[in-house]
Amino acid sequence: MTEQEIIEQVYTCASCGYCRFGCPVYNEIGFESLTVRGRMQILKKILEGKMELTKPIIESIYMCAQCENCNIRCPTGVDFVKISEALRETLLKNRLAPEVQLMLTENLARDSNPFREPLEERGAWLPSDYPQCKKSENLYFVGCTGSYSLNRIPKSIMRILDNIGFEYTLLGSEERCCGSPILRAGDRETATKTIERNVEKFKSLGVKTIITSCAGCHKTFLHDYPSEFNFVHYTQLFTKLINEGVLVFEKELNEKVIYFDGCDLGRHSGIYEEPREILRAIPGVELIEFQYNREEAECCGGPILGANAELARKIAATRVQEAIDKGATFLVTACPTCLLNFKEGARTAGIQLQMQDLPLLLPKYVKVMKKVQTAGAVKDE
Amino acid sequence: MVITKDIAILTDIVGKERISTEESELFCYSRDLGNSIPDELLKAYGMLGAEVVVLPKTTEEVSAILEYAYENDIPITTRGGGSWALGGVLPMDGGIVIDMCRMNTIKTVNKEDGYVDVGAGISWKKLMDSLKTYGLMVGAHPSSAVSATVGGFIATGGGAGTGVPKYGTVGDQVLSLKVVLSSGKIIQTDPWNSWLFTGSEGTLGIVTEATVKVFPLREEKHYLYYFDSLEQGTEALRKLSNLEPYQLSFLDRGFLSLLNQAGEHFLERELAVSVGITGTEEELKAKDVKITQICAAGQPQPEYVARDEFENRFKIGLAFKCLGPSLFVQEIRVPLRFLKDVLDDIAKLLKGLTWGIESLGSDAGSIVLSVMILGDERRELEYLQTFSLSAGFANLARKYCGTVYGIGLHNAVNMRGIHNEGLDVMRDIRLSLDKQNILNPGKTTHPRIPGIFVYMFMFMMKTVPFLVRFILDTMKYIPTGLLRFAFGIVGGNIK
Numbered sequence: 001m002t003e004q005e006i007i008e009q010v011y012t013c014a015s016c017g018y019c020r021f022g023c024p025v026y027n028e029i030g031f032e033s034l035t036v037r038g039r040m041q042i043l044k045k046i047l048e049g050k051m052e053l054t055k056p057i058i059e060s061i062y063m064c065a066q067c068e069n070c071n072i073r074c075p076t077g078v079d080f081v082k083i084s085e086a087l088r089e090t091l092l093k094n095r096l097a098p099e100v101q102l103m104l105t106e107n108l109a110r111d112s113n114p115f116r117e118p119l120e121e122r123g124a125w126l127p128s129d130y131p132q133c134k135k136s137e138n139l140y141f142v143g144c145t146g147s148y149s150l151n152r153i154p155k156s157i158m159r160i161l162d163n164i165g166f167e168y169t170l171l172g173s174e175e176r177c178c179g180s181p182i183l184r185a186g187d188r189e190t191a192t193k194t195i196e197r198n199v200e201k202f203k204s205l206g207v208k209t210i211i212t213s214c215a216g217c218h219k220t221f222l223h224d225y226p227s228e229f230n231f232v233h234y235t236q237l238f239t240k241l242i243n244e245g246v247l248v249f250e251k252e253l254n255e256k257v258i259y260f261d262g263c264d265l266g267r268h269s270g271i272y273e274e275p276r277e278i279l280r281a282i283p284g285v286e287l288i289e290f291q292y293n294r295e296e297a298e299c300c301g302g303p304i305l306g307a308n309a310e311l312a313r314k315i316a317a318t319r320v321q322e323a324i325d326k327g328a329t330f331l332v333t334a335c336p337t338c339l340l341n342f343k344e345g346a347r348t349a350g351i352q353l354q355m356q357d358l359p360l361l362l363p364k365y366v367k368v369m370k371k372v373q374t375a376g377a378v379k380d381e
Numbered sequence: 382m383v384i385t386k387d388i389a390i391l392t393d394i395v396g397k398e399r400i401s402t403e404e405s406e407l408f409c410y411s412r413d414l415g416n417s418i419p420d421e422l423l424k425a426y427g428m429l430g431a432e433v434v435v436l437p438k439t440t441e442e443v444s445a446i447l448e449y450a451y452e453n454d455i456p457i458t459t460r461g462g463g464s465w466a467l468g469g470v471l472p473m474d475g476g477i478v479i480d481m482c483r484m485n486t487i488k489t490v491n492k493e494d495g496y497v498d499v500g501a502g503i504s505w506k507k508l509m510d511s512l513k514t515y516g517l518m519v520g521a522h523p524s525s526a527v528s529a530t531v532g533g534f535i536a537t538g539g540g541a542g543t544g545v546p547k548y549g550t551v552g553d554q555v556l557s558l559k560v561v562l563s564s565g566k567i568i569q570t571d572p573w574n575s576w577l578f579t580g581s582e583g584t585l586g587i588v589t590e591a592t593v594k595v596f597p598l599r600e601e602k603h604y605l606y607y608f609d610s611l612e613q614g615t616e617a618l619r620k621l622s623n624l625e626p627y628q629l630s631f632l633d634r635g636f637l638s639l640l641n642q643a644g645e646h647f648l649e650r651e652l653a654v655s656v657g658i659t660g661t662e663e664e665l666k667a668k669d670v671k672i673t674q675i676c677a678a679g680q681p682q683p684e685y686v687a688r689d690e691f692e693n694r695f696k697i698g699l700a701f702k703c704l705g706p707s708l709f710v711q712e713i714r715v716p717l718r719f720l721k722d723v724l725d726d727i728a729k730l731l732k733g734l735t736w737g738i739e740s741l742g743s744d745a746g747s748i749v750l751s752v753m754i755l756g757d758e759r760r761e762l763e764y765l766q767t768f769s770l771s772a773g774f775a776n777l778a779r780k781y782c783g784t785v786y787g788i789g790l791h792n793a794v795n796m797r798g799i800h801n802e803g804l805d806v807m808r809d810i811r812l813s814l815d816k817q818n819i820l821n822p823g824k825t826t827h828p829r830i831p832g833i834f835v836y837m838f839m840f841m842m843k844t845v846p847f848l849v850r851f852i853l854d855t856m857k858y859i860p861t862g863l864l865r866f867a868f869g870i871v872g873g874n875i876k
Contacts, residue, residue, distance in 0.1 A: 011417075012703045012705075014699045016464050017462050017463055017528035018525075021506065021528070029398075030399065030480065031409075033409050038406075045408065051404075054404070056405055057405050060405075075698070077703060291510065291514075
C-alpha cells in the first residue's frame with residue numbers, strides 16, 4: 001500500500017467503531033487505541049504533525065492480530081491489515097519496531113523459521129532414508145511448525161498419503177519458511193528473497209501442485225506467490241478423497257465436535273466447508289458451531305503471541321470457554337498455531353476441553369484406504 | 382481537573398487493567414463518529430478532552446466512580462459505541478470518560494414474558510445475534526447497530542431505526558432501567574420514569590442495565606421500489622407507514638448517485654423506497670396486497686435485491702464516505718405529510734454542496750432524515766462552513782412542525798429555538814438530579830457557545846458565496862452596452 005493510499009484511508013475511516021465488533025484484542029482489553037478506529041484517529045494526528053509517535057502507539061500497531069475481522073465489518077472499505085503491514089515495514093526500516101520484533105526479524109532472516117531453530121535441522125524429523133527433493137508434480141510443503149514443533153501433523157498426513165499410494169515429494173532440509181511470519185513482521189526484502197528462492201526450488205523439481213498443512217503457509221502461497229502453481233490445502237485434498245471413496249471412516253468419534261475457523265484458512269483463504277465435510281464423514285460426530293463462524297469467526301489470538309503472549313492466551317481461553325458453553329466436548333482446529341494457543345490458553349485459565357488438530361485425528365478413524373488410481377488426483381478441477 | 386490522587390482512587394475502584402491516562406488513549410476518547418470535527422472548532426468550544434478513561438464492569442463500580450466525582454466536582458462523560466455524529470460523547474470539561482462497553486453481558490432471556498436484561502454496553506447487533514438462538518428478536522434498533530450500544534441508543538432517544546414503525550421507539554420497549562445518579566445513588570426505574578432517562582444524553586444519570594421487550598422471530602418479507610416522481614414516492618411512504626412495517630426507509634437521488642460513484646449498483650431515480658414486514662404467513666399475505674397497491678406507481682425490484690439492501694442496512698449510510706472523504710451528518714425528524722416540501726427546502730439549503738439523504742423509519746407518522754454532506758476536512762476553511770448548517774436544519778425542521786434528531790454538542794446552541802420555554806423546565810430537572818452539573822457538561826440544556834471569532838468566521842464563510850452569487854446575478858441584468866461603456870471608460874478606448 002502506497003503512502004498516498006494510506007493517507008486516503010486514514011481520512012476515509014468514519015470512526016464508526018464497527019471494527020471493534022469482532023476484534024479479538026479490543027474485545028479482551030477494551031480500550032479504543034487498540035481498535036482500527038483508534039489507530040486511524042491517532043495516525044491522522046501524526047500525519048498532520050499534531051501528535052508524536054510514542055512507544056505505546058508503536059506497540060499498538062504490533063498488537064493487531066491481522067485477522068481481518070475488521071475488514072468484513074468496515075462500511076467504508078478501510079483495510080487496516082494492509083496499512084499495518086506498510087507501517088510495520090516503515091518502523092522496521094527505521095529500527096523503531098519493538099525490540100522483540102527486531103530480534104524476530106533477524107532470527108527469521110538467519111534461520112528461516114520463527115523458532116530460532118538451526119536451519120540445517122529443518123528436515124531432522126524425517127527418517128534419514130525417506131526420499132526427499134525428488135522430481136514430482138506434487139509437493140507437500142510442511143512449513144516451520146510442522147518441521148520444528150508439531151512433527152506429528154505432517155507425519156499423520158504422510159501416513160494417509162503413503163497408504164493410498166499418492167505420489168508426492170518433500171523438501172526436507174531443503175525447505176525454507178514460506179515467508180508468512182517475515183511478511184507479517186514487515187521485512188519485505190527478506191520475504192521477497194525467500195519467496196524467489198522457494199519458487200526456484202519448486203520449478204527445479206517440476207512441481208505443479210503444492211499441498212499444505214499449515215494454514216499460514218497456504219494463505220501466503222495464495223496471496224504472495226505466483227499463480228502458476230496450484231495450491232491445495234490438505235482439507236481440500238482429503239475431502240476430494242472422501243468423496244471419491246478413497247478415504248473411508250469407520251471408527252466412531254462420539255463427541256460434540258466444534259470446529260474453529262482459523263483466520264488464515266478461513267477468512268484469508270476461503271476454506272470453510274472442507275474441514276466440516278471431513279468431520280461429518282467420521283461416524284458419531286455431532287458438529288456444532290461457534291456463534292460467529294466461517295467468515296465471521298473471531299481470531300484465536302495466536303498471531304499476537306510474539307507481541308503479547310499473555311493476551312494471546314486470554315483470547316484463546318475466551319474461545320475455549322465459548323466452545324464449552326456451546327456444549328462442545330471436542331474442539332478441532334485446522335491450524336497448528338490455533339491449536340497451540342488454545343492448549344496454552346486453556347491450561348493457563350484452568351479450563352478442560354479435549355482438543356486436536358484435524359490431521360492428528362484422522363489416521364485413528366480411517367478404516368479403509370484404497371489406493372489412488374492416478375497421480376494427478378489432487379488437482380483442482 | 383483530575384489529579385494524581387483521583388487516579389489512585391479510580392484505580393482502586395476499577396483495577397489497573399481498566400484505567401488509562403495514556404495520551405493517545407485520551408485522544409481517542411475525545412472523538413466520536415466522523416472524527417472530522419475541525420480542531421479549531423473544538424478549541425472554539427473550549428473542549429478540554431478526556432483526562433482519564435475508565436472501563437467499569439459493574440453498576441457498583443459506576444456508582445463508586447460517580448460518588449467520588451460528585452464529592453470532588455469532577456466532570457463525567459459517559460460513552461457507549463461512540464457512533465453518533467453530534468458530538469454527544471466529547472468530554473467538554475475534561476474529567477473522567479466512562480466507557481460502558483465492558484458492561485456487555487446478557488443477564489436474563491425470558492422468552493415466555495418477552496424481555497431481556499442486559500448490560501447497557503452490549504451492542505445491538507451482538508444482542509440481536511444472541512437472541513436468534515432463542516427464536517427472538519429486538520424491536521427498535523439503530524442504523525449503527527454493529528457499534529451502538531443498548532444504553533447509548535436509550536440515552537440518545539432511540540426514536541428512529543429498523544423496528545420503530547412497528548414497535549415504537551426504544552423508549553416504548555424499555556421496561557426498566559438501572560440508573561446511577563450523579564451522587565452515585567443506584568435506582569431501578571419502572572416503565573414510566575424510564576422515560577425521564579430516555580433521550581437524556583447522559584445528563585441525568587448513567588444507565589448501566591436495561592430490561593427491554595423482545596419479540597418472537599417471525600417470517601420477513603422485503604420490498605424495494607424505485608419512484609421517478611418525488612410526489613408519488615413520498616405519498617407511498619406516508620401510506621406505507623400506516624401498515625406498521627418493520628422497516629421503512631428511503632434513499633434519495635443524491636444518495637443513490639453517490640453510492641454508484643462509490644462502486645454500488647443502484648438505479649438512479651428520485652426515491653428508492655424500502656419496506657420490510659414481519660408476521661405470520663397470513664399477515665404477510667394481507668400486507669403484500671396493500672404494499673403492491675400503494676407502490677403501484679413505483680418500479681418493483683426482485684425480493685432478493687430488497688433483502689440484500691435490508692441486510693446491508695448497517696453499512697449503507699457510510700458506503701460513499703470515501704468520496705468526501707469527510708462527512709457531516711445532520712438529522713431531523715419531520716412529519717411524513719410534509720416530506721416533499723422538506724426535501725425541496727433541503728435542496729435549497731444545500732445548494733452547491735454534495736449530499737445525499739437516507740431516511741430512518743420513525744413512529745407517529747414521522748420520518749427521520751439523515752442528511753449526509755460530503756466535504757474534505759483538509760480544506761479547513763471550506764469544511765468549517767458546513768458546520769454552520771446545523772442552525773439552518775433546526776429552523777427547517779421547526780418550520781414543518783419537526784425537530785432535530787438529537788442534541789449533543791452541535792445542536793445544543795439551538796436548544797432555545799427547539800424547546801422554547803420547555804428548556805427552562807429541562808434545566809430545572811437536570812439541576813435537581815445533578816446539582817453540580819458534572820454529568821456530560823456543555824451539552825443539551827447547558828450548551829457551550831463556540832468562541833465569538835469562530836462564529837464571526839463561520840458567518841463570513843456563509844455569506845461570501847452568497848455575496849459573490851448576488852454580484853454575478855446582478856450583473857446579468859445590467860445592459861451589455863452599459864457594461865461596454867463602463868469598461869470602455871476604464872480601458873479608455875470608447876468610440
